Amino acid sequence: MNVFKWERRLRKGFREVEKYISGDGIRDTMIAETKIFIDGNFRKQGFQGASFKRWPARKQTDRGRAILVKRGDLRDSFGSPESYVKHKTGVRIVSNLPYAKKHNEGSGTTPKRQYIGDSPVLSKAIVKAIEEDIDNIIKKSFR
Numbered sequence: 001m002n003v004f005k006w007e008r009r010l011r012k013g014f015r016e017v018e019k020y021i022s023g024d025g026i027r028d029t030m031i032a033e034t035k036i037f038i039d040g041n042f043r044k045q046g047f048q049g050a051s052f053k054r055w056p057a058r059k060q061t062d063r064g065r066a067i068l069v070k071r072g073d074l075r076d077s078f079g080s081p082e083s084y085v086k087h088k089t090g091v092r093i094v095s096n097l098p099y100a101k102k103h104n105e106g107s108g109t110t111p112k113r114q115y116i117g118d119s120p121v122l123s124k125a126i127v128k129a130i131e132e133d134i135d136n137i138i139k140k141s142f143r
Helices: 003-022 025-044 073-077 100-105 120-140
Strands: 046-048 052-054 084-087 090-093
Touching: 003 025, 003 120, 025 046, 025 073, 025 084, 025 090, 025 120, 073 100
Parallel strands: none
Antiparallel strands: 046 052, 084 090
């Protein structure tokens, strides 16, 4: 392959990367990784922040079910597209359930059982996934 073909393919790859970054591609990757992260927090029953913080136990024991899971509505609320609002600089995560914020942040009567927020674990997963996407876009331009 001569230099001109390499240059042409690289330019094509860079254009595709630009589309990925300026379009929904990068935000879709952020959403996918965030869903995995939230689900992981529910499975592990704690928050994966700078260190793992286990959720406080229930006052009443209820064997056979995880903390924050009765019917699974809170966990499931983050699986719907409406839970992820795309904007120019990223993605905002929301839940339509009135008790979601109370559980994530805690309140006078509800202990904090955080499942989403700033996390180096989530940030690292997002960066890794974006890097893999960009690598795949560039490799694809050489096929």
